[in-house]
Amino acid sequence: MQTKRMTFNSRWLPYALLAPQVIITLVFFVWPASQALWQSMLRQDPFGLRTTFVWFQNFERLFEDSHYLASMKTTLIFSVSTTLLSMSVALLFAVMVNRMIRSQNAYSTFLVWPYAVAPAIAGVLWWFIFNPSVGILPYILEGFGYDWNHRLDAGDAMILVVVAAAWKQISYNFLFFLAGLHSIPQSLVEAAAIDGASRTKRFWTIIFPLLSPTTFFLMVVNVVYAMFDTFGVIHATTEGGPAQATNILVYKVYRDGFVGNNLGSSAAQSVILMVIVIALTVVQFRWIERRVNY
Amino acid sequence: MARIVIDDLHKVYAGGVKAVTGVSLDIADGEMIVLVGPSGCGKSTLLRMVAGLETITNGTLTIGDRVVNDLEPADRDIAMVFQNYALYPHMTVRGNLAYGLKNRGVSKPDIERRVNEAAAMLEIADFLDRKPRALSGGQRQRVAMGRALVREPAAFLFDEPLSNLDAKLRVQMRVEIRQLQRRLRTTSLYVTHDQLEALTMADRLVVLNGGVIEQVGTPMDVYAKPASVFVAGFIGSPAMNMIDAGYLRDHGSMPAEMPSGTDIVGVRPDDLLLAKPEGPHLALQGTVALLEPAGAESHIYVTLDGNSAPLTVRVQGLPSVLEGQGVPLYAPLSALHPFNKASGKRTD
Numbered sequence: 001m002q003t004k005r006m007t008f009n010s011r012w013l014p015y016a017l018l019a020p021q022v023i024i025t026l027v028f029f030v031w032p033a034s035q036a037l038w039q040s041m042l043r044q045d046p047f048g049l050r051t052t053f054v055w056f057q058n059f060e061r062l063f064e065d066s067h068y069l070a071s072m073k074t075t076l077i078f079s080v081s082t083t084l085l086s087m088s089v090a091l092l093f094a095v096m097v098n099r100m101i102r103s104q105n106a107y108s109t110f111l112v113w114p115y116a117v118a119p120a121i122a123g124v125l126w127w128f129i130f131n132p133s134v135g136i137l138p139y140i141l142e143g144f145g146y147d148w149n150h151r152l153d154a155g156d157a158m159i160l161v162v163v164a165a166a167w168k169q170i171s172y173n174f175l176f177f178l179a180g181l182h183s184i185p186q187s188l189v190e191a192a193a194i195d196g197a198s199r200t201k202r203f204w205t206i207i208f209p210l211l212s213p214t215t216f217f218l219m220v221v222n223v224v225y226a227m228f229d230t231f232g233v234i235h236a237t238t239e240g241g242p243a244q245a246t247n248i249l250v251y252k253v254y255r256d257g258f259v260g261n262n263l264g265s266s267a268a269q270s271v272i273l274m275v276i277v278i279a280l281t282v283v284q285f286r287w288i289e290r291r292v293n294y
Numbered sequence: 295m296a297r298i299v300i301d302d303l304h305k306v307y308a309g310g311v312k313a314v315t316g317v318s319l320d321i322a323d324g325e326m327i328v329l330v331g332p333s334g335c336g337k338s339t340l341l342r343m344v345a346g347l348e349t350i351t352n353g354t355l356t357i358g359d360r361v362v363n364d365l366e367p368a369d370r371d372i373a374m375v376f377q378n379y380a381l382y383p384h385m386t387v388r389g390n391l392a393y394g395l396k397n398r399g400v401s402k403p404d405i406e407r408r409v410n411e412a413a414a415m416l417e418i419a420d421f422l423d424r425k426p427r428a429l430s431g432g433q434r435q436r437v438a439m440g441r442a443l444v445r446e447p448a449a450f451l452f453d454e455p456l457s458n459l460d461a462k463l464r465v466q467m468r469v470e471i472r473q474l475q476r477r478l479r480t481t482s483l484y485v486t487h488d489q490l491e492a493l494t495m496a497d498r499l500v501v502l503n504g505g506v507i508e509q510v511g512t513p514m515d516v517y518a519k520p521a522s523v524f525v526a527g528f529i530g531s532p533a534m535n536m537i538d539a540g541y542l543r544d545h546g547s548m549p550a551e552m553p554s555g556t557d558i559v560g561v562r563p564d565d566l567l568l569a570k571p572e573g574p575h576l577a578l579q580g581t582v583a584l585l586e587p588a589g590a591e592s593h594i595y596v597t598l599d600g601n602s603a604p605l606t607v608r609v610q611g612l613p614s615v616l617e618g619q620g621v622p623l624y625a626p627l628s629a630l631h632p633f634n635k636a637s638g639k640r641t642d
């Protein structure tokens with residue numbers, strides 16, 4: 001392959017052009033990341049007077065800590081549920097909008113709006129809707145004889161954060177699924193119709209497999225979102241409670257570090273999260289090109 | 295196998311586009327009908343209405359002994375070969391062939407047998423386990439054919455199945471499809487905009503223009519006696535020469551035998567001769583504008599004195615005329631096609 005080569009007259013121009021990007025990466029990623037790495041190997045006494053270098057002790061303690069392991073499990077349940085919920089609802093919407101002929105654009109626009117809402121605001125929105133004393137949903141559920149209280153019930157709390165987190169992501173997933181559906185040639189679906197496949201069968205044997213690259217991409221994006229980008233949602237609704245029931249890893253980093261003042265452990269936790277993000281990114285780049293191809 | 299009766303079919307698209315207007319056609323069992331016409335004349339629309347992919351605005355469609363207007367494509371017992379082949383990219387060739395049978399609940403051993411038979415017939419047995427993307431254009435074309443015939447449907451529908459192939463492969467596949475259709479004797483409706491494909495493949499030819507049938511007939515009938523100026527210009531290559539009757543009258547060469555109402559006279563390039571023929575004929579005088587050798591034959595473009603559009607003359611081998619040279623042209627009266635300008639129809 002031929003690549004285009006640019007030559008710069010000044011020796012410094014290329015460096016100057018790259019500088020902003022490099023500086024941003026240094027200041028906002030490399031610096032804090034190395035800080036966290038360093039911190040994760042330190043321990044402070046309760047009064048913050050003395051700091052000792054403890055090697056990997058913070059990590060060892062974490063993996064023996066039942067709270068941390070419980071938080072991992074919570075995170076797993078939370079991110080899998082959020083991903084499944086937001087992706088399946090988005091796919092349903094995308095399929096329905098794709099069937100429309102004239103109103104596609106209008107519906108797409110409406111469905112994309114939630115994405116513009118800040119996570120904290122979305123959280124507050126859901127906080128009001130689900131509020132056990134003034135919320136509309138508990139009121140309706142009461143009519144069905146269900147006593148909703150996410151402040152006491154761990155299951156209710158989990159449902160609340162999953163719904164609140166998934167809601168916002170539906171827009172994003174919807175756009176990708178719709179684009180994916182548009183890129184499937186109509187003639188394939190027609191051929192399947194002639195080949196005697198019912199609507200449902202066509203979806204599961206032709207459309208869904210052909211969407212698999214999109215689905216896989218979204219899966220990774222959604223898991224990353226659920227694991228790392230839902231701080232605002234949790235903070236505005238349950239604050240990790242009741243009794244740690246919705247205390248996912250990112251939220252725990254904040255709680256242990258800034259509320260509990262255990263900076264060493266908090267830093268170790270964020271290093272673990274960083275490793276998970278890096279792993280997920282590698283999976284995404286490696287797999288998406290090769291495996292999920294037909 | 296089945297007879298297909300198309301009775302006064304109309305299609306008006308949502309935007310108000312009238313794509314097909316009052317088309318009627320009776321296709322005999324085992325017959326190969328070729329629909330031919332320029333781009334946008336409604337060929338695909340008509341075919342897709344027969345397939346059930348497009349609703350019928352008006353008219354009746356009968357396949358076999360059932361009116362199928364309101365049946366789903368799957369229930370019409372037809373198979374279709376698409377222009378882009380529409381092979382399922384995530385399935386192997388075997389999966390592609392078996393898909394329609396599986397959906398219809400054919401038993402496993404039967405599917406196996408029928409897939410293998412079809413694969414042998416189309417010589418695709420060697421790549422049954424490959425995905426479509428690992429096949430050449432010609433091989434994909436065969437798989438698309440295989441997917442249609444493995445189902446043993448009442449009718450085949452083809453929508454320009456060869457237009458994505460290169461010229462050589464197109465000729466080869468054309469012959470193969472024709473042979474296969476002769477062997478299987480399955481009623482077929484074949485859409486193309488290539489007049490040569492139409493002439494060579496059809497039992498009967500249907501020339502469509504602007505959503506209306508211009509002419510139906512055997513290829514030789516349509517070629518020998520085009521019913522309208524449009525058909526005359528569309529079927530046959532190089533296209534038929536059209537000479538204005540006014541010009542002929544002005545030059546005193548309008549044959550008296552021409553029917554009344556004739557104001558265009560058509561002559562095929564083969565029927566224009568440089569040497570005077572026996573019997574009654576038309577005689578013209580012109581100048582050679584361009585000589586175009588094309589292997590076994592040559593095309594001579596001749597401008598008639600005082601008439602702008604050059605006439606095409608087709609001769610065998612290389613003629614002994616020079617560009618710029620004045621030549622006489624002759625055409626036997628029996629080879630002339632008289633048309634009326636206003637109606638566009640033949641006058642004899």
Ligand SMILES: Nc1ncnc2c1ncn2[C@@H]1O[C@H](COP(=O)(O)OP(=O)(O)OP(=O)(O)O)[C@@H](O)[C@H]1O
Nearest residue numbers: 307309311313332333334335336337338339340487
């Ligand atoms: N879905 C549609 N909605 C509105 N108009 C359509 C639609 N499909 C086709 N048309 C119009 O109907 C007319 C016939 O189209 P059709 O596809 O049948 O032509 P065709 O003869 O198959 O042409 P080609 O040789 O280019 O395939 C055209 O004017 C086209 O623009």
Ligand SMILES: [Mg+2]
Nearest residue numbers: 337338339453
């Ligand atoms: Mg077409």
